[in-house]
Amino acid sequence: MQLLKGKIKMFKKYFVHTPFVITNFPLHKKIKKDLLNKLDKSKGSSFKNKKGHMNDDLSKTDWPLSDNFERPWVKKYGGVIKDFLIEQAMHLGFTNINFSKLWYQQYKKHQTHGWHQHARNYTGVYYLEYPKGSEPTQFLAPQNLGKTFSLKVKEGDIIIFPSYIIHRSPPLKSNKRKTIISWNIDFEDIHPDLLFDREVNYLEDGKN
Ligand SMILES: [Fe+2]
Numbered sequence: 001m002q003l004l005k006g007k008i009k010m011f012k013k014y015f016v017h018t019p020f021v022i023t024n025f026p027l028h029k030k031i032k033k034d035l036l037n038k039l040d041k042s043k044g045s046s047f048k049n050k051k052g053h054m055n056d057d058l059s060k061t062d063w064p065l066s067d068n069f070e071r072p073w074v075k076k077y078g079g080v081i082k083d084f085l086i087e088q089a090m091h092l093g094f095t096n097i098n099f100s101k102l103w104y105q106q107y108k109k110h111q112t113h114g115w116h117q118h119a120r121n122y123t124g125v126y127y128l129e130y131p132k133g134s135e136p137t138q139f140l141a142p143q144n145l146g147k148t149f150s151l152k153v154k155e156g157d158i159i160i161f162p163s164y165i166i167h168r169s170p171p172l173k174s175n176k177r178k179t180i181i182s183w184n185i186d187f188e189d190i191h192p193d194l195l196f197d198r199e200v201n202y203l204e205d206g207k208n
Contacts (some may be wrong), residue, residue, distance in 0.1 A: 014203045015143045020151065021088055025126055027155030031077060036129060036179065037072035039104055055114030059106045059177070066101035066184075074102055085124070085185060088160055092122075093194055094187035097104040104128075105169075108180040112171040118163035122183040128181055130155035134170030140166040169178070 044062040049055075065071060069078060077098070085097050100120045105113065122170075125137055130153070141147040143166065151159055161167075163184060172178050 015205060016141075016160050016203070021091065021158075022151050022153065023088060023158050023160075025081075025084060027080060028128075031080075032128060032156075035073060035077055035181075039106070039179065042071060042073055044104070053115070055112060056169065057085045057111045058113065059108045059111055060171070061105045063103045063105070066103035069099070069102070073104075078102055081126070081181070081183070084158075084159070085183075089187045090191065092187055093191050094189055094190040095191050096187075097174055097187050098186040100184040100186065102181070102183045104179060104181050107172045108165075109175055110171050113169040115166055115168045118184050119168050120163050120186050122160055122187055123184050124158060124160040124182065126158045126181040127153055127155050127178075128178060129179035130157075131174040131176035131178060133176075134172060134198050135170045135179050137167050138170055138205075147197050158179065 004208060022175075039060075042062055043065060044060045045064075046065065047058040047061050062071065069075070082097065082099055083103070089097050091093060107113075110120075127134075127136075135149045136153045137159065138148045138150050139161070141149055145166075153159060169180075
C-alpha cells in the first residue's frame with residue numbers, strides 16, 4: 001500500500017446492469033415436508049458470531065459441511081436443485097454450473113444473518129420455510145451503497161444473484177421457524193450462441 005500512496009490518480013465507477021433472478025421452485029410443495037424432516041435429522045448446529053461488524057445468530061445450520069455432497073439431504077435433493085439451476089443458467093448465458101457449496105440455515109424469532117457477501121460468481125437462496133412475518137433478503141444497492149432493496153418473495157421462491165452483492169437476512173419477526181437453502185455456484189460454459197464478434201459500445205460517465 002505504501003508504494004501506491006498518492007499514485008492512484010484516476011478512479012471511475014461505471015454501473016452496468018446485472019441480473020437478479022427470482023423464480024419459483026416447481027417441486028417445492030412436493031418436497032418441502034420431506035426435506036425439512038431430513039434437515040431435522042441432519043448434522044447441524046447453532047451459530048452465533050457478534051464479533052466486530054458481524055451479527056449472526058442462527059438456530060441451526062450445516063454450513064461447516066457445505067462442501068460435503070454426501071450428506072443425506074444433499075444426496076436426495078442436491079441433484080434436482082442443480083438441474084433447476086442449470087435451467088436458470090441458460091437465461092444468463094451459460095450452459096452449466098459448478099456447485100461449490102450447498103447448505104441450510106434456520107432462524108427463530110429475532111435471529112438474523114448480518115451483512116455479508118459470498119464466494120464464487122453467483123449465490124442463491126431457496127425460501128423453503130417462510131412463515132408470515134418473514135422479511136426477504138436485503139441487498140445494498142451497488143450503485144448507491146447507502147441504499148437497500150429487496151425482492152418480493154414468497155415461500156418456495158428461489159433468488160439467484162451475483163455473489164459479491166452485500167446482503168443480509170433481517171431479524172425474523174415471526175414466532176415460527178424460517179428455513180432457507182443456500183449455495184455458492186459458478187455459472188460455467190458460455191452458451192455457444194453467444195460466441196460471435198459484435199459491435200462494441202463504450203460506456204459514458206455517469207450513464208448506464
Ligand atoms: Fe448470504
